[in-house]
Amino acid sequence: MKERKVREAASKGRRALIHDIARYTFAIVFVLAGWEITALLLKTPALPTPQATIPVFAQYAVAMWPDFRISLWRIVLSLTIGTVLGAPLGLALGRSPRVDAYFAPVLYILYPLPKIVLLPILLVLLGLGGAPKVALVTLTIFFQVLVVMRDAAKGIPEQTVLSVRSLGGSRLDVWRHVVIPSTLPELLTSLRVSSSVAIAVLFFAEAIAGSTGIGYFIMQSWSMVNYPRMFAGIIALAILGVIIYEIFDICERRISR
Amino acid sequence: MRIEFKDVSVSYDELHALAGFNLTVGSGESVAIIGPSGCGKSTMLRLAAGLTAPSSGVVLADGEPITHPRQEVALILQDYGLLPWKSVLANAELGLRIRRMSRKLARERAMAALQQVGLAPFARMRPKELSGGMQQRLALARSIALESQVLLMDEPLSALDALLREDLQDLLLETWLERHHTQILVTHSIEEAVFLGQRIFVMAPRPGRVVAQIDNPRVGEAGYRSSQEFFDRCTQVRDALHEGGAR
Numbered sequence: 311m312k313e314r315k316v317r318e319a320a321s322k323g324r325r326a327l328i329h330d331i332a333r334y335t336f337a338i339v340f341v342l343a344g345w346e347i348t349a350l351l352l353k354t355p356a357l358p359t360p361q362a363t364i365p366v367f368a369q370y371a372v373a374m375w376p377d378f379r380i381s382l383w384r385i386v387l388s389l390t391i392g393t394v395l396g397a398p399l400g401l402a403l404g405r406s407p408r409v410d411a412y413f414a415p416v417l418y419i420l421y422p423l424p425k426i427v428l429l430p431i432l433l434v435l436l437g438l439g440g441a442p443k444v445a446l447v448t449l450t451i452f453f454q455v456l457v458v459m460r461d462a463a464k465g466i467p468e469q470t471v472l473s474v475r476s477l478g479g480s481r482l483d484v485w486r487h488v489v490i491p492s493t494l495p496e497l498l499t500s501l502r503v504s505s506s507v508a509i510a511v512l513f514f515a516e517a518i519a520g521s522t523g524i525g526y527f528i529m530q531s532w533s534m535v536n537y538p539r540m541f542a543g544i545i546a547l548a549i550l551g552v553i554i555y556e557i558f559d560i561c562e563r564r565i566s567r
Numbered sequence: 568m569r570i571e572f573k574d575v576s577v578s579y580d581e582l583h584a585l586a587g588f589n590l591t592v593g594s595g596e597s598v599a600i601i602g603p604s605g606c607g608k609s610t611m612l613r614l615a616a617g618l619t620a621p622s623s624g625v626v627l628a629d630g631e632p633i634t635h636p637r638q639e640v641a642l643i644l645q646d647y648g649l650l651p652w653k654s655v656l657a658n659a660e661l662g663l664r665i666r667r668m669s670r671k672l673a674r675e676r677a678m679a680a681l682q683q684v685g686l687a688p689f690a691r692m693r694p695k696e697l698s699g700g701m702q703q704r705l706a707l708a709r710s711i712a713l714e715s716q717v718l719l720m721d722e723p724l725s726a727l728d729a730l731l732r733e734d735l736q737d738l739l740l741e742t743w744l745e746r747h748h749t750q751i752l753v754t755h756s757i758e759e760a761v762f763l764g765q766r767i768f769v770m771a772p773r774p775g776r777v778v779a780q781i782d783n784p785r786v787g788e789a790g791y792r793s794s795q796e797f798f799d800r801c802t803q804v805r806d807a808l809h810e811g812g813a814r
Contacts, residue, residue, distance in 0.1 A: 473648020476616045477662035477713070478636045487661065491652045 358538050366538035367545050374527055378546050380440070381524040384512060385554060388444050389501060392451025397497055400456040401489055404463025421457055425449040426511055433519050443515040443523070447508050454507070458500035462493040495565055502558035509551050524550065568629050568639055568716040568749050569594045570615055575624035576774075577610050583774030584610040588624070590768065590777065594716075597743050597750040597786065599764025601757065601804065602811070607775020608753040612719045615751060616642040628717070638666060640717040641710035645725060647702050649694040655705055656681065656690040662713045673712075680712035681705075684738065700731040704738070711742065717749045725755060733792075736762050744787050757808070761800045762792055769804065771811035778811035 342360045349359040403410045403417075425446060432442035466488060474484050516525025524547050531540035575588040585607040592598050600608050613619040614626045617636040626633045628640065641662070642648075649658050660677035664670075681687045684704040686697075694702055703723060710718055723739075724732045736759055743750050743763075754760050760767045765786045769779040783800055785791050 467646075469644055469646050469648055470650060472618060473642070473644055474650075474661070474665070475618060476636055476640075476642035476644075476648070477665050477709075478638055479665045483665050487650060487653075487665070491650070 355535075355537055358541060363538050363541040363545070367542040370539055370542040374524070374542065374546050377522060377524050377527045377543075378550065380522050381512060381516065381547075382550055382553070384440060384444050384447065384523065385505075385508060385550065388447035388508060388512075389451055389505065389554075391444070392448045393455055393497070393501065395448075396452040396455030397459050400459025401463045401485075401493060403456075404460040405466075405489065410460070417453075417457065417460075421453050425453065426514060429515055429518065438520045440520075440522070443512060443520070446515050447512050450511050451501075451504055451508055454500055454504040455497065458496055459493060462496040463489060466492055495562060498558050498562040498565065502555060502562065505554040505558060506551060509547065509554070513547060569627075570717060570749060570751070571627040571630075572611070572614070573625050573627065575614065575621045575626060577607070577614065577619065578622050585614075585621075586774030586776055588776060592749055592751055594629075594749055595747040596765055597752070597763055598766045598768065599760035600751065600753045600768050600770060601755070601760045601808065602770030602775075603772055603808075605775075606770040606772040608770060609721055610775065612642060612721050612751065612753055615717070615719055616640055618642075638713075639715055640719065641713050641715035642719045643706045643710060643721065643723050645722045647694075647706040647723075649702060649705060651693060651695055653693075654690065655686060655692050655694060655697065658694060658705055659686075659690075659708045659712055662709055666713075676714075677708070677712045680708040683711060683742075684708045699727050700735060703727065703735055707735075707738065707742065711746075714746075715748060717751070718743075720750070720752045720754075722754055723752070724759065732756075732759070739763060740787060757801050757804050758792075760804060761797060762786070767800075767804055769807040769811050779807035781807065 345360050349357045403413055428449065429442065429446055432445050436442040436445060470488050470492070471484055474487050479487065512523070513525040513528070516523035517529040520526060524543055528540050528543035528547065531537070531543055570590075570592045572588050572590040575585055576583065577585045588607070588611065590598075590611075600611065602608055610619060614621060615628075615633065617633045617640065620634070628637060633640075650661065653661065656674070656677055659681050660673040663673035663676060668676075678687060678690065681690055684707055686701060686704055686708060689697060689701065694705060697705065703726075706723070720739075724735050727735065739752075740763060750763070752760070752763050761783060763786065764783055767781040767783055768777050769781070770776065771778045781800065781803055785794075785796060791797055
């Protein structure tokens with residue numbers, strides 16, 4: 311009986327995996343087909359066909375690896391710092407109306423400001439290395455997470471908080487048993503959604519200044535008029551995006567199960 | 568445990584939720600509070616649970632002022648206060664875990680409580696997978712697991728259909744007869760008040776106060792629900808409610 315259940319679960323897992331692979335295969339075929347058709351129609355060296363690009367990607371894979379690693383590290387670091395700072399602060403604002411009354415206007419002024427315009431200032435302050443890039447992406451993530459977590463904390467039903475308090479729960483217990491678990495799914499959604507913005511911002515920062523990262527690799531290829539090399543970089547950036555997105559997607563599905 | 572309200576008033580801004588409220592619930596007694604919306608019933612429970620402080624007067628538990636939530640007092644809210652992201656078992660043991668009881672012991676006691684309300688087979692499910700009646704049982708199991716000496720209930724059965732309500736009223740009665748904790752039940756339902764309250768307090772709003780007290784000593788006797796006296800008592804409560812509202 312138990313054995314059958316285990317076997318059933320295993321085959322269910324296998325089926326899900328096959329389904330995932332099928333989904334990604336379809337997506338890749340779809341994107342490549344669209345790419346191929348566009349390239350054939352445009353007939354410009356700036357958009358080489360996939361057949362021309364994929365071998366180049368393989369050729370440059372080793373050369374790109376250090377830049378890829380640097381970009382991945384910058385994204386992961388920024389996501390981590392942005393979350394560690396933004397999530398608790400957002401929750402605290404959402405949970406305390408008095409503090410929120412003061413800080414909400416500050417947030418309304420700063421949130422819509424595209425953080426990317428701060429890049430020149432960050433470059434002056436932090437130099438051309440990794441620091442200004444991480445700072446810029448961190449700022450982007452920080453505000454995204456802050457706003458989402460503030461709203462999530464406001465949305466916690468007071469009855470749920472009361473029930474934990476009536477069981478003798480302290481403030482800490484309320485955070486541990488209610489505030490954090492109830493807002494975790496929203497945190498993951500906001501990270502998943504803002505990861506693509508984060509990668510865009512990182513690309514821009516790397517392209518503008520410095521000499522490291524996939525963004526630099528792409529712009530350097532562009533200035534060398536080496537379009538296949540540039541496309542190899544674009545594919546690497548796409549892979550970076552997929553990795554980050556999938557990590558959050560998996561976490562999210564695990565938690566909301 | 569004995570709960571006393573001594574000349575208690577609670578005001579929110581201009582609104583007097585309670586004014587000069589006096590009530591004593593003896594140890595092991597079961598009382599029902601009934602009245603229209605806004606008569607301060609829920610405020611009264613929150614005072615007893617230590618979640619609200621009175622504007623004036625004092626609320627005592629065995630002679631000691633209640634200033635914060637106490638271990639011995641459990642509160643069941645209208646929407647049961649279950650945590651949707653925890654399993655049924657985790658919800659049942661939540662109070663014990665908050666009290667820093669070891670995981671093993673908490674689990675044992677929570678399982679025993681689930682057993683008692685017939686939810687043991689559903690321990691691994693999430694509350695939202697349960698029906699309304701089962702969620703209510705779970706809320707009861709949580710307070711049974713705590714072995715609380717005082718059980719406060721805020722319209723615990725109002726979301727359930729009539730038959731299920733009677734089943735759960737029976738369960739509440741059985742649990743009380745077995746454990747003889749102090750029980751304060753706030754309800755909108757006259758039958759529920761008469762079925763479970765040894766004394767029934769009728770409240771009126773603006774400001775919230777007690778307008779009638781009806782003794783109901785036959786609570787817990789077999790067949791009480793279908794006796795003539797039960798119906799007479801219901802009529803008496805109904806009349807008191809009408810009178811209170813007219814004033």
